[in-house]
Amino acid sequence: MTDAYAPSRGTTEGRVYNLSGGDWDTVLGGTDPIEEERLVLNMGPQHPSTHGVLRLVLELDGETVTDARVVVGYLHTGIEKNTEYRTWTQGVTFLTRADYLSPMFNETVYCLGVEKLLGVTAPERANLIRVLMMEVNRLSSHWVWLATGGMELGALTAMTNGFRAREKCLDVFEMISGLRMNHAYIRPGGVAQDLPEGYDEKLREFIKGQHEELRGVDKLLTGQAIWVNRLKNVGWIGVEGCISLGITGPLLRAAGLPWDMRKTEPYLGYETFDFEVPTDDRGDSYSRFLVRVAEMHESLKIIEQVLDRLEPGPTMIDDPKIAWPAKLSLGPDGLGNSLEHVQRIMNTSMESLIHHFKLVTEGFRVPPGQVYTKVESPRGELGAHVVSDGGTRPYRVHFREPSFINLQGVATMAIGGLVADVIASVASIDPVMGGCDR
Amino acid sequence: MGGPVERPVPDDAAPDQNAADIVGSTPAPESTIDRQTDSPYGVEHKGMFGVSGSGDTTGFGGLVREPWTPPGAERPYGGYFDDLVDALYAAYPQAGEAISKVVVDRDELTLHIAREHLIGVATALRNDPALRFELCSSVSGVDYLGSQHRLHSVAHLTSMTYRRRVRIEVQVSVEDPHVPSLTGLYPTADWQERETYDLFGIVYDGHPSLTRILMPDDWDGHPQRKDYPLGGIPVQYKGATIPPPDERRAYK
Numbered sequence: 001m002t003d004a005y006a007p008s009r010g011t012t013e014g015r016v017y018n019l020s021g022g023d024w025d026t027v028l029g030g031t032d033p034i035e036e037e038r039l040v041l042n043m044g045p046q047h048p049s050t051h052g053v054l055r056l057v058l059e060l061d062g063e064t065v066t067d068a069r070v071v072v073g074y075l076h077t078g079i080e081k082n083t084e085y086r087t088w089t090q091g092v093t094f095l096t097r098a099d100y101l102s103p104m105f106n107e108t109v110y111c112l113g114v115e116k117l118l119g120v121t122a123p124e125r126a127n128l129i130r131v132l133m134m135e136v137n138r139l140s141s142h143w144v145w146l147a148t149g150g151m152e153l154g155a156l157t158a159m160t161n162g163f164r165a166r167e168k169c170l171d172v173f174e175m176i177s178g179l180r181m182n183h184a185y186i187r188p189g190g191v192a193q194d195l196p197e198g199y200d201e202k203l204r205e206f207i208k209g210q211h212e213e214l215r216g217v218d219k220l221l222t223g224q225a226i227w228v229n230r231l232k233n234v235g236w237i238g239v240e241g242c243i244s245l246g247i248t249g250p251l252l253r254a255a256g257l258p259w260d261m262r263k264t265e266p267y268l269g270y271e272t273f274d275f276e277v278p279t280d281d282r283g284d285s286y287s288r289f290l291v292r293v294a295e296m297h298e299s300l301k302i303i304e305q306v307l308d309r310l311e312p313g314p315t316m317i318d319d320p321k322i323a324w325p326a327k328l329s330l331g332p333d334g335l336g337n338s339l340e341h342v343q344r345i346m347n348t349s350m351e352s353l354i355h356h357f358k359l360v361t362e363g364f365r366v367p368p369g370q371v372y373t374k375v376e377s378p379r380g381e382l383g384a385h386v387v388s389d390g391g392t393r394p395y396r397v398h399f400r401e402p403s404f405i406n407l408q409g410v411a412t413m414a415i416g417g418l419v420a421d422v423i424a425s426v427a428s429i430d431p432v433m434g435g436c437d438r
Numbered sequence: 439m440g441g442p443v444e445r446p447v448p449d450d451a452a453p454d455q456n457a458a459d460i461v462g463s464t465p466a467p468e469s470t471i472d473r474q475t476d477s478p479y480g481v482e483h484k485g486m487f488g489v490s491g492s493g494d495t496t497g498f499g500g501l502v503r504e505p506w507t508p509p510g511a512e513r514p515y516g517g518y519f520d521d522l523v524d525a526l527y528a529a530y531p532q533a534g535e536a537i538s539k540v541v542v543d544r545d546e547l548t549l550h551i552a553r554e555h556l557i558g559v560a561t562a563l564r565n566d567p568a569l570r571f572e573l574c575s576s577v578s579g580v581d582y583l584g585s586q587h588r589l590h591s592v593a594h595l596t597s598m599t600y601r602r603r604v605r606i607e608v609q610v611s612v613e614d615p616h617v618p619s620l621t622g623l624y625p626t627a628d629w630q631e632r633e634t635y636d637l638f639g640i641v642y643d644g645h646p647s648l649t650r651i652l653m654p655d656d657w658d659g660h661p662q663r664k665d666y667p668l669g670g671i672p673v674q675y676k677g678a679t680i681p682p683p684d685e686r687r688a689y690k
Contacts, residue, residue, distance in 0.1 A: 076652040078668075081661060085668055085683045116544055243572050243598070246626025257598075264601055362689045368479075368506035369543050372576070372594050372605060383576050385592065389480045390506055392689050396662075400576035400594070408629055437652055 038066075041419070045074045049152040049423045052433035056410070056426070060419060068414040068422065070407055075437040083397045087363030088114055089324070091394050093184040098399060099435025100181060101144050104130075104137040105377040106435075107186035110397065112267065112373040113386035114188040117366045118322065125313040126190035127268045132203075132306040133176065133185065134375070135299040139210060140169030141378035141430075142292045146217065149289075149427035153230050158221060165213035172206055175199065190316035193328045203307055207300050214300075217293055231286035235413040235425030238283050245412070246405045249380025251429065254291045255283035261376040275301050285428035292430075322364050325356050363392040379403055379430055403429075403436040478505035481584035505584060511542035518602055519547045522569065529566035530558055548605040556608055557618050563595055563604070564623055571595035571604065574624035577631055579638035583664035591617045591640050593627070610640065619645040637662035 008015055044055040053074035059067035079098050083091040095110045096103040108130050115121060122130070143166035150158025170180040176195055177185035185192050221227045237245075242252045252259050260277040262270040278294030280287035316323040325345075329338040345353040368390040374383040383400030406429050413425040483503040514520050519542055526549075527533045536555030541548040551559050563571040573596040580590045587609035595604050608617050619642035620627040631642040632651040639660035642648055650657060659666055670682030680686070 073650075073652040073654075078661065081668060082683075085688075119544070244625045246574060246624070248573075259598060264598075369508065370548075370580075370592075370605075371544050371546060372603070374575070381575060383594065385576060385578050385594065387580055390503055391483070395480070396580045398576070398578035398580075400578075404629060404633075405626060408626060 043422075045071070049427075051148060051152065051426055051431055054407070054426070054431065054433055054436075056414075056422065058414070058419065058422065063418050063420075065414045065417055065419055065422060068411045070410045072404070072407065072433070072436055075433045077438065079438045080397050080399065083394050085393065087392055088188055088366060088394060089363055091397060092187055093182075095397070095399070096182055096184050097434065098438050099377070099379075099382075099401065099403060099432045101141045101432050102137055102377050102379070102382075102435070103181065103183055104133045104186065105375055105382050106399070107184065108134060108268075109373055109375045109377075109382050109384040109399075110386065111186050111188050112375070113371050113384045113397075114366065116371045116373060117369055117386060117388050118188070118364075119367070120189065120317055120319065120322070122190045122317055123314045125194075125310065126315045126317075128306050128310055129176075129191050129195060129315060130186055131268055131270070131273075132303055133173070133191075135302045135306070136169050136172050136206075138299045138378050139296050140166045140173075142296050143169065143213075145292065145378070145427075145430040146289075149430070150221075152423050152427045153227075155221070155227065158217075161213065161216055161220065165210065168206060168209055168213075172203065175202060187316075187324075189319065189322045190314070194315045195310075200307055200310075203303065207304060210296070210300055214293065214296060221289070222293070227289075228286060230424055231284065231289060231428070232282075233284050233286075234417065234421045235285045235428050236283050237409055237412055241409070241412055245409050247380065247409050249376070249378070249402055249406070250288050250291045250295065251406060251409070252380070253277065253279045254287035256281040261374060261381060265374070267373075267375060273302050273305050275299075285424050288428045320355070321359075324359060325352065365390060365392055366394075368395075374400070377402055379432070379435075380406060399435070399438060401435045401438065403431040403433070404438075407431050407436060478507040479582040479585050480505040508539075508541045508543060508548070510539045515540065515542045515547065517545070518600070522547065522602060522604060523549075525566060525568040526559070526562060529569060530555075530562035532558065533562075546603070546605060548607055550607050550609065553608045553610065553617055556606070556620075557623070559606065560593075560595075560620055560623050563606075569597065570599040571597045571602075573598055574620060574626050574630075575603075577620065577627050577634060579634040579640055579662065581638060581662065581664045587611045588664075589615055589638055589640050591634060591642075593620060612639070615640050616643050617641070618643050619648075621645055636660070639663065 010016075039060040041058045041060055042055070043058060044050040045053040050056060055071035055074065057069040057071065058065050079094050082094050086094065091114075092107050092110060095106045098106050111122075121127075143162045147159045147162025147166065150156070150162060173183060174180050176199065177183040177192065179185075237247065237251065237255060239252070239255045239257045242248070242255050242257070248259065256279060258277045258279045261267070262275075263277055275298040278291050278298065280291050325341065327338045327341060328336065345356055366388040368388050370385065370387040372383055372385050374381050376382075380402030381400065382402055385396070385398040385400065386394060387396040389395040409429065410426060414422045417425070482505055484501070515523065523540065526537075530536065532555060536552055536559050537549050538552055539550040541550070549559070563569050574593060575596045576594040578592050580592060582588045582590060589610050589612060591608045591610070593606050595606065597603075610617055617640055619631055621631065621642075622644065628646070629651060631645055632648060634640050635642060635645075635648050636650040636653050637660055649655065653661065668682065668684035670684065672682060673680045
């Protein structure tokens with residue numbers, strides 16, 4: 001074989017080829033050392049591209065993945081066990097930390113469970129505020145998905161833009177609940193406090209800003225050659241695969257089934273809102289990107305409708321045995337019990353003081369039984385199996401975490417693909433390990 | 439993270455074999471539900487503050503909270519529940535034997551299933567055209583400490599076709615914690631059954647790889663059981679020592 005770029009010459013030791021030659025096949029007699037070897041590659045749990053403390057054990061044949069195992073549990077903090085040692089209200093404080101990118105959904109699904117056990121419903125305004133907070137949270141969660149997913153694929157501008165947009169969502173949370181994360185804002189019976197003054201203007205401005213940011217996504221990523229090539233036909237999973245593996249949320253909708261519990265099993269009055277359920281039929285990572293971005297537009301539509309509908313009214317159930325007596329207000333030293341309430345319990349009414357103390361330290365009792373409540377979180381069906389034995393503490397709280405369940409699809413998506421596509425596949429699932437491991 | 443040696447582990451929380459041994463040596467499971475004595479869930483709680491022998495004169499110390507038994511439902515169950523149970527009887531001839539109790543509570547249907555019929559019932563629920571529970575939403579455990587069959591394996595099934603939900607519950611004892619695995623019917627049960635095994639010690643027979651998933655592989659005991667302590671260390675604050683959360687005085 002002669003090649004202008006791979007010259008060879010005869011020597012006393014035999015024929016010598018230079019290194020730039022493309023004829024190593026003939027030299028090595030047709031054996032490929034890479035094909036003969038099985039490489040087991042450990043990725044994570046401390047790896048910038050595994051979306052948190054996720055560990056992947058990949059078996060590689062060259063660049064092709066022949067086996068993939070997912071190892072979880074590195075962020076297990078016993079949140080479910082801890083709730084069994086606190087009051088029903090304090091349970092919110094723990095569960096909001098489970099999936100830390102969708103705290104409002106964790107709080108809502110748990111509170112809906114407690115309310116179902118109690119046989120009460122929160123006032124209309126409280127439910128609207130819950131819808132508002134959840135939809136802002138859906139935006140912020142999808143922004144983080146876009147930011148981290150982009151970063152894992154090397155699109156650093158997507159990361160900076162995504163986190164900038166998410167910051168605006170966190171500003172909304174801070175304005176309403178006082179905190180950017182770990183809110184414990186939604187409580188059994190309603191929400192912790194009413195919306196602050198001037199919320200309407202700020203939120204309408206926020207909606208405008210988010211539309212602007214979403215236009216930026218369209219300019220930067222939608223249809224952009226590198227982004228499309230990295231995502232299209234990568235990490236495919238169909239409707240049958242999704243259902244048998246229990247995968248719900250944007251992955252199921254990107255595969256073609258319009259299963260969104262806001263439409264199929266409505267809660268909190270979602271059936272009265274005008275919004276679409278975006279779907280796609282290709283079931284690959286690019287479809288998931290399109291579905292999530294379209295969902296963000298729909299969330300903005302819902303937020304706008306909530307703002308139009310909000311009427312003054314109570315934000316906590318009118319039951320002094322459940323609702324905490326104090327109305328929180330912002331004082332010079334931060335958020336706390338309102339001054340009027342403190343004056344009342346310290347100066348005029350001993351009974352109010354006793355009642356306040358009992359309700360905060362002892363909590364309320366919940367009639368025994370078990371319920372399963374579910375909401376459509378940014379990652380799919382988030383379910384809460386809440387059991388009461390009639391006491392002041394949850395007997396058992398189990399979260400059906402979409403991150404935990406959707407991660408079972410990694411092997412299906414990764415095997416047979418390239419190792420670089422594993423990153424795109426895992427990113428397109430959008431697992432949050434805090435929720436997965438709880 | 440505390441190693442397994444340092445943790446206080448109650449004797450009965452730690453099975454002496456690992457899961458693989460138990461799976462290998464299991465005879466066919468016997469029925470777990472004693473229909474005459476459906477023992478109540480949980481234990482009796484005495485005293486409101488969890489204090490005894492203190493010469494309490496308030497009367498709170500004498501209060502008793504009884505263990506609880508979910509009442510069996512009578513026909514008609516209401517809603518789609520009647521249709522669902524009728525369709526199950528039509529699809530699975532031994533349903534009368536399999537379903538030990540039907541509970542309708544807070545608009546939710548719970549079927550208590552004898553464990554040897556679990557696979558049969560779940561197959562009928564998944565495959566029958568009138569039932570079509572395609573999605574297994576959740577598998578979890580509950581430990582009703584104090585009752586005879588204290589470990590409950592609870593599965594929530596969803597029919598996407600009919601938009602229905604049903605809960606199927608199997609009760610087993612700590613001495614014989616075997617439940618047939620649903621992984622053959624619903625692959626999604628894989629990790630969820632591993633989690634329930636990990637945290638409750640319920641052994642799912644027929645599971646392809648029943649290993650710990652959230653706790654470290656060499657952990658002793660099953661942390662979500664009610665007799666497994668929460669753990670934690672006392673905290674000192676301004677000279678006082680505050681015990682860990684599970685040892686503090688608490689309302690019952």
